[in-house]
Amino acid sequence: MPTMNLVPVTADDYRRIAERKLPRFLFDYVDGGAFQEVTLDRNRADFEAILPRQRVMRDVSGVDTSGTLADTPATMPVALAPVGMGGMLARRAEVQAKHAADTAGVPFTLSTVSICSMEEVAAVSDKPFWFQLYMLRDRAIVAELLDRAWGLGVRTLVFTVDLAVVGERYRDVRNGIAGGVAGWSKLRAGPMSYAAHPGWVLDVGIKGKPHTFGNLATYVPAATDPTQYREWVGRQFDPSVTWKDIEWLRGIWKGKLMIKGVLSSEDARSAVSAGADSIVVSNHGGRQLDGVASSISVLPDVAEILSGSAEILVDGGVRSGLDLFRARALGADGAMIGRPWAYAVAARGEAGVTGLLAAFKRELEVALALCGVTCLTEVTRDLVSRRQVFH
Numbered sequence: 001m002p003t004m005n006l007v008p009v010t011a012d013d014y015r016r017i018a019e020r021k022l023p024r025f026l027f028d029y030v031d032g033g034a035f036q037e038v039t040l041d042r043n044r045a046d047f048e049a050i051l052p053r054q055r056v057m058r059d060v061s062g063v064d065t066s067g068t069l070a071d072t073p074a075t076m077p078v079a080l081a082p083v084g085m086g087g088m089l090a091r092r093a094e095v096q097a098k099h100a101a102d103t104a105g106v107p108f109t110l111s112t113v114s115i116c117s118m119e120e121v122a123a124v125s126d127k128p129f130w131f132q133l134y135m136l137r138d139r140a141i142v143a144e145l146l147d148r149a150w151g152l153g154v155r156t157l158v159f160t161v162d163l164a165v166v167g168e169r170y171r172d173v174r175n176g177i178a179g180g181v182a183g184w185s186k187l188r189a190g191p192m193s194y195a196a197h198p199g200w201v202l203d204v205g206i207k208g209k210p211h212t213f214g215n216l217a218t219y220v221p222a223a224t225d226p227t228q229y230r231e232w233v234g235r236q237f238d239p240s241v242t243w244k245d246i247e248w249l250r251g252i253w254k255g256k257l258m259i260k261g262v263l264s265s266e267d268a269r270s271a272v273s274a275g276a277d278s279i280v281v282s283n284h285g286g287r288q289l290d291g292v293a294s295s296i297s298v299l300p301d302v303a304e305i306l307s308g309s310a311e312i313l314v315d316g317g318v319r320s321g322l323d324l325f326r327a328r329a330l331g332a333d334g335a336m337i338g339r340p341w342a343y344a345v346a347a348r349g350e351a352g353v354t355g356l357l358a359a360f361k362r363e364l365e366v367a368l369a370l371c372g373v374t375c376l377t378e379v380t381r382d383l384v385s386r387r388q389v390f391h
């Protein structure tokens with residue numbers, strides 16, 4: 001997109017605007033991946049290598065993209081993925097994104113390490129949202145988080161399993177904010193701080209405003225500053241978690257359990273045995289172990305192994321409605337998007353996310369129609385092929 005005056009449409013349009021708007025360290029925190037970012041690029045490249053097979057002369061009047069994800073009605077098969085610290089990208093960004101998800105009729109997932117608390121997000125509307133959990137060493141805190149979420153109407157718990165340790169993200173290292181839960185110390189005065197971007201002063205400890213630590217605010221010791229908070233969260237992450245801990249989780253969580261971060265058919269099977277209703281095939285958007293396979297390339301094997309025993313979502317590199325079509329064709333029930341909504345909310349706030357999701361929907365409708373089908377259940381494996389130039 002050559003100028004900022006044009007109307008942004010695609011995830012990439014929003015990305016470019018976000019790049020101009022955000023302080024460098026924050027844009028890099030969202031945009032970057034682990035190590036050499038090989039998997040980050042592969043997530044995209046492998047989607048692009050899947051060719052939709054155009055089919056013609058069928059009656060495609062009345063295309064319908066709707067369905068459900070984890071029992072939540074969805075106008076199209078996509079959910080907003082949890083994005084930690086997402087609330088730094090625009091004023092109360094998680095609230096803005098939840099509004100947009102409601103408007104579009106798709107699920108929104110709130111990260112454990114959000115800026116806006118679950119109470120604040122729940123106040124947006126009666127429409128339910130999903131809550132993402134990282135296992136914390138202090139299980140009493142986990143139990144209380146789940147109680148709070150349940151009380152607010154959350155019925156889908158997204159338990160993330162691919163962050164036993166945090167992948168080294170070199171852009172964050174270079175920018176001096178490495179450690180996963182990024183950015184806090186930069187929020188104070190200085191050229192890279194929000195003070196340099198007055199439009200988005202958040203109540204995170206700037207100019208005498210109180211810090212907000214989202215969902216975890218009540219558990220953080222008094223007088224903690226943002227840097228200490230980051231360290232506190234780092235200490236709370238529990239790398240000793242195994243499938244056995246899911247039994248405990250299953251015992252206290254009565255709603256749907258979605259296990260996010262599975263990248264092999266063996267682990268997919270273990271997740272279902274441990275009680276998962278849904279799994280998300282994911283490499284955390286290329287932010288954890290660089291070099292691993294793209295999530296879309298693992299999807300067909302996982303779909304085959306599970307053969308309908310659990311719902312399957314996929315994320316990592318989904319950038320359009322056409323990608324939703326590709327994911328469905330390869331065996332996913334739906335997909336999640338992380339960076340696309342993060343870019344959109346950074347670029348244009350709620351309107352950005354609304355616009356992005358509208359574009360996804362239009363694109364999915366066109367993809368269905370031009371592949372000769374009218375609903376999601378008709379999107380089968382034979383509607384895509386692998387890119388190759390001659391046999």
Ligand code: FNR
Pocket residue numbers: 029030031043081082083084085111112113132160260282283284285286287315316317318336337338339340342
């Ligand atoms: C994430 N992701 C993530 N996942 C999670 O379970 N909890 C979290 O707090 C976060 N935080 C987070 C922050 C940022 C800035 C990004 C970009 C991603 C991973 C996210 O949910 C999702 O798996 C990926 O973003 C999907 O890849 P794409 O759509 O970004 O390519």
